[in-house]
Amino acid sequence: MKPRLGVPVDVEAVTNVIINTMPLDPQWDYRFPQRHQYPEDHYKYTRMLFEYFLNPLYDDWLVMVVEDSLHSGGPAEVVSFGVWDVSYLNKRRYGPGYRPQDRKSLLIAVMTEPSVEERGGKTRRDANHEHFNDFWKGQIRAYKKFFAPIGPEQIHLQILATLPEFQRRGHGSSLCTWAMELVRRDSLRDMSVMASPMGHELYMWLGFDSVGTFYIQVPGEEEMVVLQAMMYMPPKLRRAIAVRDADSGCLMV
Template identity: 30%
Template structure:
């Protein structure tokens, strides 16, 4: 809604985006799949999620990613603006796998964290990397503004925060002549379909010997194709 504004992330937003991730992503299948022990080890979950986003801020300020946040009046104190949603994008030219990535390490997996299933982290990376290469790089080359993450605080769902952030990315993609690829879970898929994203394929993740498996929809929106409609 009109009360929502967006802006690039600042270093002081770190705690807010960690809180958004920790409260919103458990509704996304991939998070539950990768961090099945988050309830047993809440201190690890917080510590390593914090570290993960701190690393993301480094690569962002190094020019590799863009993080846009959405703000809205705080429900508990409407005189105050609160960061209620975040979106993380790989700047065009930095979409992995790219052998020319800048000399800043992308966020690491931290397999020592006790809240995760390390084998699943590896399988997840391998599957998404393979799918990125086969479907996204195969179709768009480096002509892509990859959407890595999107999340809104549950108390602020269905107020248009994710839509506003997505529209920002689609506008940028249109201006720069690039596509917007991403992986969607069941919740995200509804949002992206509404904006005309198309499914290019399915990423499947499964650790050998485990019954649990994860499916994600590999989706993309291309302004070039949109114009033809």
């Protein structure tokens, strides 16, 4: 159950996990209401997104996977994975002039990337395009509001998914625990996540704090997505902040 680094050959397995897991999350219906009518589009463009995440050239992002046996006695296969923004590594390596790989461009790559557009990305039939674009724009606004002020010394959990039949076996927890240890080991300030109702309980159990609620809603529509901005801070930093708040702004570490 120990997480390992995801590599490009994992793309089929990771795509299978996301397609079979995310329909449990309300935001998936919000963005992809026509996925049952057009399963070929849904698979094709979902796979494209994870080709980007698993591509070593996009090293601001890191995919970790957990394997288990899908069948008794069978070989271990990917059943759970997480995607993190780890751009702090390149910011440390290249200094303040480093320009991170654009979050928005990558996350909506399956709609706008020229090579994807040539393959039909702007006309994919499984998505509500207005909802899709508003969802990512809303996430970017929320990230800037709740997490960007913390600075570059943090990681952000973008996606966490476990096959339904393997949930509540510790796979998602092991991925989060791996990342929480990374926060402590690399002296980062926090790990952030924008949690849906599906993940909120897990993050609370792991010790994350809710720092705000935000809503994604196209103007004039009643349908919306409600997400929680959540944050894990290492114990040492949490104690330091508590001392600062109790001592009228005098930070003690």
